[in-house]
Amino acid sequence: MLKIARYALYDILRNRFVVAYGLFWVLVSMSFFNLESDPVKGMASLLNILLMALPLMSVVFASIHLYNSYEFMELVLAQPIRRSEVLLGQYSGVAGSLCASFGIGMGVPVLLYEGSLRGFLLVGCGLVLTLVFVSLAFLAAVLMRDKARGIGLALLIWFFCTILYDGLVLMGMFAFSDYPLERVILVLAFLNPVDLARIAMLLQLDAAALMGYTGALFHHFFGSALGIGLAVLLMAVWVVWPLLWALRIFQRKDL
Amino acid sequence: MTSRLISWLTAFALFTSGKSLGARTWVVAPGTALSSINDAIARAKPYDTVLVRGGLYREAVVVDRPLTLRGEGRPVLDGEGLRQPVSIRASHVAVSGFRVVRSGSASLEDLAGIKVYNARYVYVFNNDLDSNFFGIYLSNSRLCWVTGNALRAYGEIEQTSGNGIHAWKCDSIFIADNRIRGHRDGIYFEFVTHSRIERNVSIHNVRYGLHFMFSHQDDYTHNTFMYNGAGVAVMYTREVLMRYNTFANNVGASAYGMLLKDIQRSEISDNVFYNNTVAIFMEGCTRSQLERNEFRHNGWAVRIHASCENNLFRHNNFIANTFEVTTNNQLSLNTFEQNYWDHYTGYDLNRDGIGDVPHLPVSLFAMISQQMPYAMMFWRSFGVLLLERAERAIPSLCPDNLRDRSPLMKPYHVAHSKHK
Numbered sequence A: 001m002l003k004i005a006r007y008a009l010y011d012i013l014r015n016r017f018v019v020a021y022g023l024f025w026v027l028v029s030m031s032f033f034n035l036e037s038d039p040v041k042g043m044a045s046l047l048n049i050l051l052m053a054l055p056l057m058s059v060v061f062a063s064i065h066l067y068n069s070y071e072f073m074e075l076v077l078a079q080p081i082r083r084s085e086v087l088l089g090q091y092s093g094v095a096g097s098l099c100a101s102f103g104i105g106m107g108v109p110v111l112l113y114e115g116s117l118r119g120f121l122l123v124g125c126g127l128v129l130t131l132v133f134v135s136l137a138f139l140a141a142v143l144m145r146d147k148a149r150g151i152g153l154a155l156l157i158w159f160f161c162t163i164l165y166d167g168l169v170l171m172g173m174f175a176f177s178d179y180p181l182e183r184v185i186l187v188l189a190f191l192n193p194v195d196l197a198r199i200a201m202l203l204q205l206d207a208a209a210l211m212g213y214t215g216a217l218f219h220h221f222f223g224s225a226l227g228i229g230l231a232v233l234l235m236a237v238w239v240v241w242p243l244l245w246a247l248r249i250f251q252r253k254d255l
Numbered sequence B: 001m002t003s004r005l006i007s008w009l010t011a012f013a014l015f016t017s018g019k020s021l022g023a024r025t026w027v028v029a030p031g032t033a034l035s036s037i038n039d040a041i042a043r044a045k046p047y048d049t050v051l052v053r054g055g056l057y058r059e060a061v062v063v064d065r066p067l068t069l070r071g072e073g074r075p076v077l078d079g080e081g082l083r084q085p086v087s088i089r090a091s092h093v094a095v096s097g098f099r100v101v102r103s104g105s106a107s108l109e110d111l112a113g114i115k116v117y118n119a120r121y122v123y124v125f126n127n128d129l130d131s132n133f134f135g136i137y138l139s140n141s142r143l144c145w146v147t148g149n150a151l152r153a154y155g156e157i158e159q160t161s162g163n164g165i166h167a168w169k170c171d172s173i174f175i176a177d178n179r180i181r182g183h184r185d186g187i188y189f190e191f192v193t194h195s196r197i198e199r200n201v202s203i204h205n206v207r208y209g210l211h212f213m214f215s216h217q218d219d220y221t222h223n224t225f226m227y228n229g230a231g232v233a234v235m236y237t238r239e240v241l242m243r244y245n246t247f248a249n250n251v252g253a254s255a256y257g258m259l260l261k262d263i264q265r266s267e268i269s270d271n272v273f274y275n276n277t278v279a280i281f282m283e284g285c286t287r288s289q290l291e292r293n294e295f296r297h298n299g300w301a302v303r304i305h306a307s308c309e310n311n312l313f314r315h316n317n318f319i320a321n322t323f324e325v326t327t328n329n330q331l332s333l334n335t336f337e338q339n340y341w342d343h344y345t346g347y348d349l350n351r352d353g354i355g356d357v358p359h360l361p362v363s364l365f366a367m368i369s370q371q372m373p374y375a376m377m378f379w380r381s382f383g384v385l386l387l388e389r390a391e392r393a394i395p396s397l398c399p400d401n402l403r404d405r406s407p408l409m410k411p412y413h414v415a416h417s418k419h420k
Helices: A002-014 A017-035 A039-068 A072-079 A083-113 A117-143 A147-176 A182-190 A195-204 A215-223 A225-252 B004-020 B037-043 B362-373 B373-378 B382-393 B412-419
Strands: B025-028 B048-053 B060-064 B067-072 B075-080 B086-088 B091-095 B098-099 B112-117 B124-127 B128-130 B134-137 B145-147 B150-152 B165-171 B174-176 B179-181 B187-193 B196-198 B199-201 B210-213 B219-221 B224-226 B231-238 B241-242 B245-250 B256-264 B267-269 B272-274 B277-282 B289-291 B294-296 B299-305 B309-314 B317-319 B323-327 B331-335
Touching: A002 A017, A002 A039, A002 A072, A002 A083, A017 A039, A017 A083, A017 B294, A039 A072, A039 A083, A039 A117, A039 A147, A039 A195, A039 B382, A072 A195, A083 A117, A083 A225, A117 A147, A117 A195, A147 A182, A147 A195, A147 B373, A147 B382, A182 A195, A182 A225, A182 B373, A195 A215, A195 A225, A195 B373, A215 A225, B037 B048, B037 B060, B037 B067, B060 B067, B086 B091, B098 B112, B112 B124, B174 B362, B174 B382, B323 B362, B362 B373, B362 B382
Parallel strands: B025 B048, B048 B067, B060 B086, B067 B091, B075 B098, B086 B112, B091 B124, B098 B128, B112 B134, B124 B145, B128 B150, B134 B165, B145 B174, B150 B179, B165 B187, B174 B196, B179 B199, B187 B210, B196 B219, B199 B224, B210 B231, B219 B241, B224 B245, B231 B256, B241 B267, B245 B272, B256 B277, B267 B289, B272 B294, B277 B299, B289 B309, B294 B317, B299 B323, B309 B331
Antiparallel strands: none
């Protein structure tokens, strides 16, 4: 498995996408920290970019990479190697390289300009979201044999998580605004990995406003050990279950 | 202002002149012939000095004649939770250097560590007060000074704790350099006029850091109000001047940096509002000026109700607040001009430092979250940002006459130093 991860890594490094990806984050974070006079303001803008761009790039890159290395995987599977090892090797290669370039690309500017807890939380959220969306992209790529449809599905997942989901929940919220929705909204916000990351950052950036009305329910829940534990657990579930599902399909699949 | 200064000077002159008329000093110390402060007071003639040496005194001191009561070596006046340690019932009294602890508490009578009744020219300075019901209480008094005292209480709920510095029906009093912590309201004024409140620090109080009502023509400068349960609330008052104060970290569902209710013709300038849930809440305020204030990292910088009119917001800096302004009506009768808004997205083609398109500080989501608080959970989500942009381009829900027609491109002090 490690060997395959290494091959995947070499493969990825050869096409230089990962380097460009890292540079992109350096550029974005440096410019936001320099542009905004207030570091919190810079972090907020950075969060907006991160929540949109990072899932998109992870999803597209991971699915394209998996389709492109289909032939390589077929070749490798001719050897006495288990299928799960091949897929997990690919996953660790892709996720590892994306995480590394994002971690360096954004981690260094954050360390320089905002070496605080919320800065590291931002980078941490980015890393976890990378793991989640690479895993979702793998699932899409394994589900669809056709490359175009697979990438399409991956994009759809991205679109749903970052834009559509919030839109739907907001619409529902307006429609049922006569009812007490606090708990429902809390649960719904918890089910989407992008929202989870966003809310974790919100608690750092807009603490004063959040302590307003929703304070009681919201802050106590997220501040408590139960809330934090549940958030971490759900994120872990979002990383693991698409990957396990993809693994199951991949093992039974007629390549 | 000058007339007020003159009255202070006269007060001081009168006080010192009284002292110099061949007055005696009575020394009170435990274990000596004169071990009771009240005995010493009974023997003293007006304008004498009672010097109290360090030790523990369990008595209810009543000062009923002009007197200097001075503690040396921090003598402790203990109320043992039963009585009022110091009652001042005469004019021309100075009390300093004591540690006053454990006053009694009562529901009908407001017992305090040091209470002043119907007096003039009373000076309370450099005392430590700890675990008292009310701290220093001025009742129906004029021309009094309360300076350099440290007040500490351990109140947990409003009903069982009293105010730090409490003044009722006073005029021309001077409250400065006190540190107040853990009381119900740090500083509480009712019917207090022509007074100055300077450089006090009021933190971690159960309810308000500062609370006043019907207290006209007072000046508040260089005070700090932080971590109070509900911030600062000022009501039913006209002609107040508040400058160079700091309102910070007042966070909670009903916490305000400053709550202004029925305030008229007042000036609120050069203050700093930092990390409050709502920095300024205004209701029924008229003809007041808010200038050169800095609003930073607040949830809502300004919440202004439609009952406010003819207020002027000028040269304020709004930086990194979640929401800038909210209101409860389409109508706005207040003026916003030449403020710096960091949410401003306009441009300045002629480079005069003033944005060419007006700024609408009321955002759609701020209005939504006022009606549906839990909507806050979707703040900064992409869908919400799209809605915000659409609303800014074509305002439909937000009051479009609440706008700054001349927003500054840079924070005010920067622009100011440039003009020089």
